[in-house]
Amino acid sequence: MLTIATILFMYQEPQARPKPAKEPKTRAEQTRAATPEIAYTVTMSKPATHLLEVEMRLKWPAGPQSVDLKMPVWTPGSYLVREYARHLQDFSAKSASGQALGWRKINKNTWTVDSKGAGEIVVSYRVYSNELTVRTNELNDEHAFWNNGALLLFPKDQLKAPSTVAVRPYGKWKIATGLPKVAGQTNAFRAENFDVLYDSPFEVSDFNEIAFNVQGKPHRIVMSGEGNYDLRQMAKDVAKIAEEGYKIFGELPYTDYTFIVNLRGGGGLEHLNSTALQWSRFGFKPQSRYNGFLNLVAHEYFHLWNVKRIRPDALGPFDYENENYTKLLWVAEGVTSYYESLLLRRAGIISDKEFLDGKASMIEQLQARPGRFETSLEEASMDAWIKYYRQDENSVNNQISYYDKGDVVGMMLDITIRTASGGAKSMDDVLRFLYNEHFKKGKNYTPEDLQKAAEMMAGKSLDDFFTKYVRGEAEIDYDSIMNGIGIKTNVTEPNKGRAYIGADLTEEAGKLTIRAVAADTPAYEQGLNSGDQIVAVDGYRASQAFLQSYLSDKKPADKVKLTIFRFDKLRDVVFTLGGNLRKDYGFAPLDNPTAEQRKLYQGYLNAEL
Ligand SMILES: [Zn+2]
Structure with missing residues (x-):
């Protein structure tokens, strides 16, 4: 819990870039002239509201009459349309002098602003951020974590434009991201284009961190939250993994690398020079669970080559408004x-x-x-x-x-x-x-x-x-x-003589329910359905524990009476048990x-x- 008073950070304008030619002649020059300077400021003044506040400034040498601003519908690495625009609220637009500008939504993720030729416009909005996954946003009194693709609008047709992101952290929170800093500014970062911007998540909190070098390049692990981890040991092990990646490709194609770890949930998302990971707080012991964490680290880190640089046909540059289809996700x-x-x-x-x-x-x-x-x-x-x-x-x-x-x-x-x-x-x-x-x-x-x-x-x-x-x-x-390589598979059928129903069961609040039914099982052949609630077996109250002991005395081909609720109707089913055909696989030397x-x-x- 944070009790430190908010510190106001002075925000400086991004450094001016060289001005484009005044009278563009070639098509390339015209394109360059139409590219706005884009500067975002992300503020988190009220963490308990879960609202990240965004200000977006667009500056042109000659402003257009209107501009379309768009929110991505997905973020690379997680192949599902997630409709990030649904969390955006309180949209407004004004000129640099503070005059309100008209705007309207023209589809689910596009806001059209009547900029009327203004040289600079300022757009403000807030994004509800209360879902911690590696592809969504969360702001609360512990931290802020976000993906830029789920937070920052892009101007239509300007995905190649560079931008800056200034962050105003809550209290004394620190900032971790893979984006490079804007020289001479505090808490300001730059992205050379939107594929880089949307590739760079932020963690802003009072995190623990450790820095180490691999092949002379700086790496850091940022841990948001307390847990049973040993940061020094972790740095040693992660460095070993990075060395093995280096040995395959002969170089580390980044200037620095950041591992962001949030200690809740699970999963990871790969980026060009960073990764966002989630792991359980006390999931670093015993060694076998810690190895699971290192597997996750190795997976996301290896992606910096396989998918982020070795790119399947459709995966980059990205279309942020539609599905990007490829046969190569495998x-x-x-x-x-x-x-x-x-x-x-x-x-x-x-x-x-x-x-x-x-x-x-x-x-x-x-x-x-x-x-x-x-x-x-x-x-x-x-x-x-x-x-x-x-x-x-x-x-x-x-x-x-x-x-x-x-x-x-x-x-x-x-x-x-x-x-x-x-x-x-x-x-x-x-x-x-x-x-x-x-x-x-x-x-x-x-x-x-x-x-x-x-x-x-x-x-x-x-x-x-x-x-x-x-x-x-x-x-x-x-x-x-x-x-x-001198290896054979060892296939055994350890439970063949054991009677079973063959449905995937789940038990919650005393209710035993069928979650899924695989083909070729007795449950499938005899018409049990997912959603069926098993109330009793041979007249006895059903539970996972009861079923296990009761069926252990039965043999395949024995019959039992299953009492089930299908939807809201009770029915009895005479069920013939089968033999468990699930096989165990192992490897052994020839x-x-x-x-x-x-x-x-x-x-x-x-x-x-
Ligand atoms: Zn992956």
């Missing part, structure tokens, strides 16, 4: 997920066995989804906008996660390339190629570019692999791939691995097979 997200624990293994934070166990459990989850036969990786990527962030009870049956299957297929592609090239090439080479030949030459990459790069490294066609596992829904033949297999395993995981 690479952007799934391959990044694959590299999370690979970086931790290379940094020596986890063992080769821990790495393989993690990947085996990912395979186990994929193999338990009937949806793997319905949707390919490319389809799941395209449909992220309508499916991934809007999962429902049928998702298990008709969808896969491009994160999880992308992780698995990324691993299979890596091992395929390693095996085909005798260990000379790997997925590192594919990503390095895309970085050097696409990003550095100003080009995004397409699905065809990716396949070509992978084939170049493998030294052979991978069309069969891509047709089956990337563009298709074929069952993955794990052993034929994993054998290349019985007699060859010298080549041992060599490839060593090269892959830096350990003896």
